[in-house]
Amino acid sequence: MLATLTVQDFQDHLNQECKISIGDEALILILTEANENPLSAIPNSEQQGRIPFSLLFKGKLDKTLECSANCTFHHQQLGEIKNLLITRIASFGMTKEPAAWYQIIFS
Secondary structure: OHHHOOOHHHHOOOOEEEEEEEOOEEEEEEEEEEEEOHHHOOOOOOOOOOOOEEEEEEEOOOOOOOOEEEEEEEEOOOEEEEEEEEEEEOOOOOOOOOOEEEEEEEO
């Protein structure tokens, strides 16, 4: 399933809640952005797969997740996507309200 996902699969679900779980811990996040990153594609690749893309999530600061390469994304319409790497990223200038920001990259 991971290999067939594209940015379009997520764009209709922007500003919706999803759950990210790592082991027994779970966190509700808001999917805020889904962006293609065509410059991240392997140059002259013989495999013409999907365009790499990233997802940006916003969460509360009262509970955060550690970065993990074994997280599961849960969404009411998209279902469950396992074995993802989520990273917490710096929030410089993203919003005026305090928030924890996370990113998942699909290459």
